[in-house]
Amino acid sequence: MAVENFLKSTTPVAGRAVASRRSFAIYTKLQREIVLGMLAPRSTLLELELANRFEVSQGTVREALLLLQEEGLVHRQAHRGTTVADCRAEDAEELIRLRHDIECRGVRRAIVRNGAALADALRGHLEAMQAAADADDEYLLSVHDRAFHSDLFAQADLPPVQPVLARALVHAHRYKILHPDQSRDLKETANRHLAIMAALEAEDADKAADALSHHITTIVDFGPSILEDRT
Structure with missing residues (x-):
């Protein structure tokens, strides 16, 4: 089973539309970086920086971050941005x-x-x-x-x-x-x-x-x- 297929089959999306193919690809890359510690616990993720990195809109990045939030891998707070979850x-x-x-x-x-x-x-x-x-x-x-x-x-x-x-x-x-x-x-x-x-x-x-x-x-x-x- 491909990495993307497994992740897609186990990602909860109840209550909203399934993420686009592009946002899902970003989600898989960010999940890998978080799990491996390439994105450190408690570090800040900026939508604009991620949009520039992946050459997509901020809305596409936001969809990816919402999938990560559903897994508890990031925390998103209004007016305070997104941070990588701690690993306690x-x-x-x-x-x-x-x-x-x-x-x-x-x-x-x-x-x-x-x-x-x-x-x-x-x-x-x-x-x-x-x-x-x-x-x-x-x-x-x-x-x-x-x-x-x-x-x-x-x-x-x-x-x-x-x-x-x-x-x-x-x-x-x-x-x-x-x-x-x-x-x-x-x-x-x-x-x-x-x-x-x-x-x-x-x-x-x-x-x-x-x-x-x-x-x-x-x-x-x-x-x-x-x-x-x-x-």
Whole structure:
């Protein structure tokens, strides 16, 4: 799946028209720069500067920024402009907890509805992750990693929850990339999905939920167990 196709399939656009092709292309480029830290947390984005950079109108840039705002990657305030969202541990931790609940319940429903066909549908994403790892392309690996989890959850047929998961996915990956102490070998990152695939192939809902639980709670290191209650 192409980067643009995956991003377009998981970008929430409820309540307004789908962004134009040109604004969507700008959105994908800016998302990459934000996730990789090329646009630093808390930095300011000026519509006029972006319009000049991409040789488009400010209205086209504004559409792209609205898509990023829906993902929580930028904050837009009237008369104060647009800033890149911070990348804090407390935000990442809460989103990972939320993601854990969404995915671990969703996979059980997905297996009931689709059985072993789930693994066949996701194999392409796994192969794309491994290829991105071989090419040392961390962002492309992130794109296909998110596609793997998004497409798996889509089979649970809970569309109102899908945009929530999409936001949790992109922020977890951004946090891991921007904090070098949380990083791991790219090949290892890709192959961490093998246990999930094995459980899906066996149509074992308990095993799949356990594999996802371990996978999600070890994306980054927040201590002995991210699932422990904290006060």
